[in-house]
Amino acid sequence: MAGLALVSAAGLVLDDRILLGQPIWAKPLKFSLSFIAYGLSLAWMLSLLPGARARRVGWWAGTVLTAASVVEMVLITGQVIRGRRSHFNNATPFDTAVFRTMGLTVVVLWLAALLIAVLLLRARILDRATAWAVRLSSLIALAGAAVGFVMVVPTPEQLARPDSPTIGAHSVGVPDGGPGLPLTGWSTTGGDLRIAHFFGMHALQLVPLVLLVLAALAPRYARLADDRVRLRLVLVGAGSYAATFALLTWQALRGQPLLSPDATTLTAAAAIAALTLAGAALALRTPRRLELAA
Structure with missing residues (x-):
């Protein structure tokens, strides 16, 4: 995501295309920066899980979440390269397929995050302020x-x-x-x-x-x-x-x-x-x- 943020920042400078009133590379830049913060926070939270079983489940949930995030960003960036809207796009069969695939990845991402939240709710973290x-x-x-x-x-x-x-x-x-x-x-x-x-x-x-x-x-x-x-x-x-x-x-x-x-x-x-x-x-x-x- 950090690498994509740099590519997107360069796109803002080198590519003057506008989509829906915004520079076309603004969306992948915002999404990649958001995923950087999201990923760092989740990595820290997963490190708080006690017990080998919880850590193993957390690792798999984090891996699935990461894979879904990567697929989401590949699709968004691919549509940017094509000069097409990624979200809510139903203009052609291909655009519809891209958007539906993005919707599926978001559901997978959300379910993985839900599993991590359940693990954190059940975890016995010594410092109560940190736990809550x-x-x-x-x-x-x-x-x-x-x-x-x-x-x-x-x-x-x-x-x-x-x-x-x-x-x-x-x-x-x-x-x-x-x-x-x-x-x-x-x-x-x-x-x-x-x-x-x-x-x-x-x-x-x-x-x-x-x-x-x-x-x-x-x-x-x-x-x-x-x-x-x-x-x-x-x-x-x-x-x-x-x-x-x-x-x-x-x-x-x-x-x-x-x-x-x-x-x-x-x-x-x-x-x-x-x-x-x-x-x-x-x-x-x-x-x-x-x-x-x-």
Whole structure:
């Protein structure tokens, strides 16, 4: 994936083709960078599995996931070379076959990730904060990946046309390929399921990052040295992340651009922020029996 990221970056410079309003090499670049982060996180999580049997099952699940990821990227890059759209493409029998194969690889990838999540849920990891950081982040990432299944559902307009050249969409309320944010291409005129998809999947990195920050600060702040405080903060962080993911999904499904939230979305975001701050404050409280002992 690192090698493909370099090739895609070179493609952005050397190939001026545009597809759906974005440089044609932007998609393989974004996907390869995402898979780099995803792969590194999973490798670390698999290293936490205790016992030879769990490690063996985890190795096979990781290998299947890797193979599915490689097939996915080969198909995406092949379509880029052809100058064709990879996702939702139903224009020709070959394009349809490519997209269906991609759909199959995504299902295999998701099931392999689910197996790894089950292994992590059952694993006895000594540090409870670490255990729950990897468990909850893997579950949120699974939910984020599952948003991709929503994207392949045909729109009402596509169902009305049996010969529709596209099946599915990532935008809601507007056609794919309209005005979008720089770099990401996320729609600025309608809902975009890619936002929740991206945010959810990268819980795999961001939730454990909360734990790493807490561990780094522990030598300077006595309360963070308490593993129970770190555990409570991880739970608050994961809960806030999951709530934000749900809000982003809901916002997209209502056809609302990320940067143009309505009053309902803003109220929900404010409630999540308030509950997160309150939860963090409660998590940082030192148990009274420890205060008396001090």
